[in-house]
Amino acid sequence: MKNIKNHIIKSSELPFLDSEIKEAVNMGILILYTIKKSDIPDSKYLIKSNINSLILKNNGDFLKLRENENIVLDAIVYFSDLDRPQSASNLIKNGII
Numbered sequence: 001m002k003n004i005k006n007h008i009i010k011s012s013e014l015p016f017l018d019s020e021i022k023e024a025v026n027m028g029i030l031i032l033y034t035i036k037k038s039d040i041p042d043s044k045y046l047i048k049s050n051i052n053s054l055i056l057k058n059n060g061d062f063l064k065l066r067e068n069e070n071i072v073l074d075a076i077v078y079f080s081d082l083d084r085p086q087s088a089s090n091l092i093k094n095g096i097i
Contacts, residue, residue: 007034007075011082014060026084036074046071
């Protein structure tokens with residue numbers, strides 16, 4: 001995955017995704033991607049843990065467990081209205097550490 005960008009959305013855009021999962025995404029425990037191209041109808045997001053990956057619809061509802069589908073990822077998603085830790089480089093640049 002080269003040149004992957006960040007995509008910032010409000011948490012209300014994925015009403016079927018639990019708030020605990022959204023917080024885990026912003027903390028970097030889970031990674032949420034937008035799907036650019038897929039063989040799976042209605043697929044919009046892919047959420048990845050260290051165990052497996054789930055394919056989600058555009059409202060955050062579960063669609064299926066990822067197996068060997070052909071999927072092209074577009075961006076990493078974060079939520080603008082939830083806490084998100086600052087990167088170490090930003091903390092240094094701002095004189096916090």
